[in-house]
Amino acid sequence: MAISLGTGQAADEEARAEVEVLNSRLEKTSQLTKKIQASLARLESSGKSVQDAVGPLYGKTQKLQTLGTSTYSRTHHPSDIKSNEEDVIRKGPEKAGLAAFLSSVKRVNKALSEMKQTNLRSNQQAVSDLSRLLKSGNTQLEGHFQRILQDDSRPIEPLHYITKEKPFPMLSQDKTTRLGLINSYIVTSMRQSGTPGESPVLQLYASVRGPYLTVTLQNLASATVNTARKKTPDAIYRQGTNGMGTYAKGLEAAFLAEYDNICALFSRDEWGRVFNLTCQGAISELARTLRELNSHIKSNLTTDCYLAYEIIEIMSSLSSNLDSRTGELKPSFAAALKPIRETGKSSLGELLDDTRRRINNLPTIPGDGAALPITAETITRLQTMVDFLRPISSIMISIGDGGWKSAPSSNASSDQIPSLKSFDVGADGKQIFAHYSVDTIDTLLNSLEAKAKPLLKGKPTLGVFIANNATVIERMIRNSDLQPLLSSRMADVDKWRKTGAQLYTLAWREPSAHLLDVQYTNRGNRPPSGSAAAIDSAAILKGLGSKDKDAIKEKFRLFNASFDELVAKHKSLSMEREVRELLGRQVQQMIEPLYGRFWDRYHEVDKGKGKYVKYDKGSISAVFLSLT
Incomplete structure (x- = not known):
């Protein structure tokens, strides 16, 4: 029994000792935990300070690392670009193909632009190399543009298209597309690089298409001058017998086709500039042709003044038509037409002076009182003027009623082609022409009377002479298109016939007195x-x-x-x-x-x-x- 109790006590004591050991370890663990927590707190505080101190340095280090990488790329990439693109650019757009060539010069242009932004001294040689490569590429593109354009710029025979009323040929769609790509690249490249001035492509286009227009229209210009030459010196010019009408049709058709080409190829803000540059040569040829015609007209004014009137109307119509379609060339046409327009203005007064001069130079007056040929010739001139009433009315409106009695004012604007409104032959135009016609008749009959008085013996013959000439005038007016224009002014003509009759009957007073x-x-x-x-x-x-x-x-x-x-x-x-x-x-x-x-x-x-x-x-x- 005693043995048994002793054994149990020993076991309890052993368990108690183990518990104490565990409690002791637990206490140490708890203390260690507290120390660890305190250490962690101190470490966290120290870590934030380090981060605050080291963080910016780290960020700058990262940026420097990125910049270094980029700089490395930029300082080493251009040489790769040059070696990669040089072969394509040397081949040219014909061999390499336009699309591949354009892509190559665009890459060179981009690389060059990026290098210029770094502004590093070490890149100067690379910038120089790429600049030469880009210039070569652009020059080849301009030459390629010119060659493509020349393929479709062979002069044509304009009469073929005019007589058949066919539009003049235009550039093919394929070529317009290729030309447009080149032009677009060059304009964009100049804009991005800040290069001043206009694209060289504008002048290139005009340098090819301008001569094409000039040569194409050359035969029409020559025919216009040739058809003005007179076979009979005193023949009166007849409407439509000169080649100016056909020439104007050719000009209009050719210019409109060219304008459509330009609109398909260039940007809107370039249309007017390119169009004027391209047409400049053809208009210069037109101006030269009109100067030749003007010299001919001035040398044959009494018979060919009508050609001046016809040209004024044709050119005014041409200018108006092109202006309505393109908004361009009106000042150029006005400048080309100016000499003939001035001749047309001065002709009205010069024709009256010519009438006086011819009558004054007559050696004699028919003794039988017969009408003179100059009377019929003068009225024939007025009759012919009716065929050109539109341009004549525009001239008369510009110089004013009675303006033919004096030289046109030097201050008057002569560089403007009148608008279509001034070609509306309304009451004013007709009245001014009627006034001019009556002035012409009065000039004629007054000059005839003054010439006949000292040469004809007796008032009866003088009276018959005046009455004869007045009657020829009246008859020619009534039997022509002058009649509706002068119907209200016939009394001005009839007074001359009455004057002649009164002079004649004076002699019959003698037998009456008996x-x-x-x-x-x-x-x-x-x-x-x-x-x-x-x-x-x-x-x-x-x-x-x-x-x-x-x-x-x-x-x-x-x-x-x-x-x-x-x-x-x-x-x-x-x-x-x-x-x-x-x-x-x-x-x-x-x-x-x-x-x-x-x-x-x-x-x-x-x-x-x-x-x-x-x-x-x-x-x-x-x-x-x-x-x-």
């Missing part, structure tokens, strides 16, 4: 009045003394002599049909009533022997009829 007698109401019975049948010639004569009878006989004798002389003179003069009828009627109305009255009263003075009374009323009436 038919007037003095009647004395205080001598016997007053002479009966009323119808001729109621007059008794024998009774009247019976109441007269011998002296009065002798006076009546003398009156008959003098009348017969004067009347016969004037009748013979009348028949010897050259009269237009209308003038002969007019003057015959006026003489009859003037003489016949007086003679009839005189004959009724005194025909018995020679008792029917016809010694003094040569004409009875019937025979003298027949004479009057022969005058018409």
Whole structure:
């Protein structure tokens, strides 16, 4: 029993000792944990301080590392670019292909731009090498552009397209696309590099297409000059017989086709510049052609002034059409047309001066009073002007009503082609032309009258001369397109015919005076009045003394002599049909009533022997009829 208890106590004691050992270790562990926590807290605090101190240095180190990597790339990559692209660029766009070539020069351009941004001294040689390579590439592109363009720029025969009303040929779509790619690259490259000035492609295009236009239109220009040459010196120019109309059609068609080419190839802000550059040569040729035509017109002004009017209208229409389509070239056309427009303005006054000069230089005037050829020629000129009324009206509006009486003002603008509004031949244009026509007629007839007065003997012949010329004028107006334009001004023409008739009838006052007698109401019975049948010639004569009878006989004798002389003179003069009828009627109305009255009263003075009374009323009436 004792053994048993001892063994149990020993076991408890052993367990108690183990617990104490464990508690002791636990205490040490707890203390160690606290120490560890304190150490961790101190370490965390120290770590933050280190991070704050070391962090920025680390960031800068990273940046330097990145910059170094980039710098290394930039300082070593250009040589790779040069070696990679040089072969392509040396081959040129034809062998390498345009797409591959463009890609190559773009890469070189990009690499060069990046290198220039580093501005490192060590890269200067590489920058120089790439610059030379890029310049070579750009030069080859410009040459390639020119060669592509030249393939489609061989001169054509314009008449083929004009006569068949076909549009002029344009650049092919394929070539336009390739040309556009080159132009787009060069413009973009210049913009990115900040290169000043315009793209060299603009001048390249004009240098190829400009001569194409000039040579293509050359034959039309030559034909225009050749068709102006006169076969007959005094032949009047007829509308449409000069080649200017065809030339203008060629210019318009060629320029419009070129404008469409330019619009398909260049950017909108370049259209006007390229178009003007390209057309410059053709317009210079046009200006030279117009100067030649102007010299011809001025040398043949009276017959070829109409060519000036026609050219003004053709060129104004051409300028307006192209301006509406392109908004360009109007000033260029105005400058080219200026010499002919000035000639057209001055022609109006010079034609009047020419009329005066030609009349003043006439050696004589027809003695029979016949109308002169210059009268018909002058009205023919006005008739022909009606065919060119639109340009003539524009000229007259620009110089003003009556402006043809003096030289055009040097201050007046001559560099502008009138707008279409000024070509609207409305009331103003017609009225100004009517005024000019009346001025022309007055100049003609005043000059003829002044020339004829000292040369023609007697007012009857002068009167017939004036009436003849006025009648020719009136007839030509009524039988032409002048009639509606001058219908309200015919009184201005008719006054001249009336003036001529009045001058002519002055001579017939002499025989009329012989038919007037003095009647004395205080001598016997007053002479009966009323119808001729109621007059008794024998009774009247019976109441007269011998002296009065002798006076009546003398009156008959003098009348017969004067009347016969004037009748013979009348028949010897050259009269237009209308003038002969007019003057015959006026003489009859003037003489016949007086003679009839005189004959009724005194025909018995020679008792029917016809010694003094040569004409009875019937025979003298027949004479009057022969005058018409």
